[in-house]
Amino acid sequence: MRQITMRVIAAVSAGMLASMLGIGVAFADGRSDLAEVRQATIQYHDVSAAIAEGYQPVGECVPGMGFHYVNFSQFGEMDRLVPDALTYAANKTGQLRLVAAEWFKVDADQDLATDTDRPSMFGKAFDGPMLGHAPGMPIHYDLHAYLWQGNPDGALATYNPNVHCPKP
Template identity: 45%
Template structure:
């Protein structure tokens, strides 16, 4: 057989770039541990926890894969967030699984397609925390009635990886 060479597609290059960006975030993340979810390896560095989230959500760069797994559009484009695709709300903090977020967040691209930028965890439990951070309270003037925590694992965020808003995400 004669070996053949293939030219990587744009999608392959994008996925490799996303994986390398994720690795850079994991390597550059603080070495201090941040409250890991019980049953998920105990206390581990935040970068390692977020790398696991990236690994288990990488297939959702394809919105069709997300909808096939039960994520449904649940919001218009929210400024500094994007479009939310939700498949549930955890009843309690014990029901949260960092590798199975309740919500995926997509930003619009100029060509009209969607780019996975974050995952979001949602629960009715006011005492919930993941990655060493307490969940944000429900919004008093609109927005979801449950407690949430964003993790910007696919889009850099100068406000912080666990901040609810990302100035790098636009609905324009």
């Protein structure tokens, strides 16, 4: 009985710790798929490590998402452990901190009206098809995973109300 009680206390404590650290409910419920991606991306807390691995900053901060760093050599590979993009938010001192991973898939027929090639990952269908967000970017699908910033809308929601852009 004592052993069971200790396991319950440990599980509750882990869930509370995850919540306090902003990890989110998705990890407290044992989602090993997202936990694996989280482990695979831990090295990218240091944005210079991400840049060294080929992630390049693109565009301005997107409210609810952050600053995107895209690895164009990875774009569309659909490797769940190697995201196509990483998103960062600036803390109060302007230092970037990792908040999410993102995957892209180019729409095969480049037609916004069809979605027969919509991919899914982690049991969730990608958003899209949507227009590119920058010149030359094709119609595509994408999926965000807020692995490092708690999201009240869920780890796989498109936007995270807890991710803010610096005010000019």
